[in-house]
Amino acid sequence: MSQSTPTAVILAAGEGQRLSPLTNRRPKPMLPVVNKPLLEHVLEAVIDAGIEEIVFVVGYERDRIQTYFGNGDDWDVSIEYAVQENQLGTAHAVQQAESHVDGDFLVLNGDRIIGSDAVADVHAAMDGETDAAMAVTRVPESEAYGVVTLSGDEIVDIIEKPRDELASNIINAGVYGFTPAVFDVIDATPAGPDGEYRLTDVLARVAENGTIRPVRYNGRWLDVSYPWDLLSVTGQLLDQDGGDTAGSVGAGAQIDTAAHLASTAAVGANTVVGRGSTVAANARIGPNATITRSVIFPDATVEAGAVLSDCIVGANATVGANVTAAGGEATVVTDGEIHSDVIFGGLIGDNAAVGGAATIAPGGILGNDVVVGEGAVASGTIPDGVEIRRG
């Protein structure tokens, strides 16, 4: 017998450095996917599973999350906030929620989109006998995740990013059920070698001394690790769920059925907004522009005749008339990692301004507040605040 309504603890304190510059001023869970923060997708899955008491563990740039979600009234649920001042790992994050939790509870990542059945099934698995439950999913390549070893109807081990020959390709899907006893285990579990208190280490201890029920899950499971993932995840959701053309649309403009306009967005005459594109609140596309597979953030402006493919335009950024970002395959270097053959037309940071007729080479990442002069060519990764002139 599971309890009637457990609390869901959603971890939303992380920064998401690999998504810089998009996460320089907002936390990763606030990145918009189809004009809704990642965290709102997670919240909706939790609500659809019948849960009404929700705790967000917040930290980095938490004002953004609190301003958006408030006390949960807009969703008819109760949202409370637990603050994790220093990001010391997922177990440490869960620990911050202790005083908000009474009885069995669920834990989810606030930056990973999952289906509500994963939440409901983990809830159902908390049968009063088991010490914990955990959603697991099968992936083709599991090296980057927490790999789970099963024995019958029990999880016997969990190893984070294993390097040796793999025993399984079943991984931790990031939805957990716990009893309050887990807080004692968290207190007793030391930090890992990198100083982080990880939930996977806590789970390994629980598995050693008790039972963790696996909950097999094969539904939607979408992760955003790098900026270009935002484009593929957006495209996938639009493809499956369809778009919306609620905004103000000028004469002759064409909005694909798999594109999404916020109700306060505006698209000028004869502009084409193609498949996989989203235009956020108070953003404006001028006339005769062509936008394909691109994500336009709130308050951004794209002027007449611009051509943007596979692009991300940050909040309040301005893209001048006839700017071209042709998109397609690119090789992108971020933090010393090389990513070959990603489909990525470029990223224009928050409050950046790209002058008329400028060109953004595929894979170009323009930081926040970057200014690109008229007719200039921008390529590679450009740090925040830099100004580029025509050479």
Next chain:
Amino acid sequence: MCGIVGYVGEDAALPVLMDGLSNLEYRGYDSAGVALVDDDVSVYKRSGEVDALRSALPAAENAPQTIGIGHTRWSTHGPPTDANAHPHTDESGRVAVVHNGIIENFETLREELGDRTFTSDTDTEVIPHLIAAELDGGATPQAAVQTAADRLAGSFAIVVAIAGVDELFAIRRDSPLVVGHGDGETYLASDVTAFLEETREVTYLEDDDMAVVGDDGVTIYRDGEPIIVETEQLEWEADAAEKGGFDHYMLKEIHEQPRALRQTLSGRFDIDAGTVDLDLDLEEAYLNSVEEIQIIACGTSNYAGRYAAELLESVTEVRTSVEVASEYEFDGGRDPWRTLVVAVTQSGETADTLSAVRKAKQAGARTLAVTNTLGSTVTREVDDSLFIRAGPEIGVAATKTFASQVATLSLFAVYLGRVRGSVSSAEATTVLESIRALPGAVQQILDDEDYIREVAEEHGDSNAFFFIGRRFGHPVSLEGALKLKEISYDHAEGFPAGELKHGPLALVTPETTVLAVVTEGSNADETLNNIKEVQARGATVIGAASAGDSTEYLDVQFSVPDIGLLEPLVTNVYWQLFAYYVAKSKGRNIDKPRNLAKSVTVE
């Protein structure tokens, strides 16, 4: 900002104090200390975080004392060393003091106490010495603390422990201090988070209140006389949830501005066409015939009206006046058929504004309400209503509704200009672009919050704050001063910059902070001279300038995104956050300022 705690009760004080300090650690963390009291005062203190102090503490069995005080310090006077950590004591070690704030006259006092030996660089150390001097002169402990506190200038919250005295003495001025009432025990702290796990029944001390805490609870003296102690029950979790994790509704509402503005603007204009649709019932023929617009409003709404009036006159070429609603008469020989009266009220229930609306109607003028509240009284009395759609505002000090009022009235100005043909569609497009840029620009100010907080904490102790600006900078100066008055209780005035030299300049001293609007839309070049005038008299000038403008002449610079005539409205967000953090550093009741109510329904 430092944190202080105190405890008098039946249990050992040390673990209670240490828990309290851990809870307060976020406020200041370069040193920490405690003093335990019985017939002696035992002080333990260390530089570093609270954990560094733990290693210096006696074992529990050696610390049975049931009275004690504690402190976490963030250095202002003197580096973070063991000696500079609190508590501080007098020479004989029988008086121990923890202090939050700044003693401005500590150097003078220290000279007076010249024959006594000081062991730290702090301003605080004069306090135990002053108290010891009074005790040596035969004063009672309470009188000694009171006399010492009376001699201090600046901001402070102090808790005093004296050897052989089974009471703690606490007093505050412009720094927060709260009493927690437990079962047979009493807590003192700079912030309720210190003892929230122990009790939720609290009393906030007013400026210059003296709290004497003993075995049988607390007695509070005001002007030397004991007063009835009023307690309030903190419903912390419920309340915090309502505030969506923010400390105050006001801060939450400041942060809601980009979203509120997007709602205000939603679906109301077409930039390419240069048109505005406000869904008004007032006929175009009537609007064409109007010769004057009178805006009537009170407080913040009045200042929003002044901003709009400036815009209406420059965009629509319709004569516009703004009157304080309580002063309003329909007079001056106006033609009621040619006068549109616009009532601006957030709640729609403001008694003074309703009364003025009735006067206008009686005279035969048409009336338009600009309000946040559907179904409010004003909407039933006027000919037509325009909603600002800012969402509910709970903080008494209006914030997001000011921005949404100005944005709504700006749309009305463009609408009227288009109807009357006084604005071309190209000019309308330019103004609308500035209006549409508001949410993104305001977000950039919010992203600068940490810096604004630093500036507010550094300059919050000024004797007076003058807000100056011209044109659109004038109403924003009035509003900036009003916010600071309302929530920090500081002396603040807003002036048109040119008016300084006609009087107020006499009040400017080196202890004055001047906040100047020097963005586009505020005739910044002319204000430059006024800034030099006040700087010549030693005042510090905090200025908000358009991004990219050269501003070396400002002492502190805030940068406003380049969006045109509405830049002063964006500047207002800097002034809101400045007021908020000044008030917060002084421990004010920000959401419910003394003597004020959200909606004033009496005349």
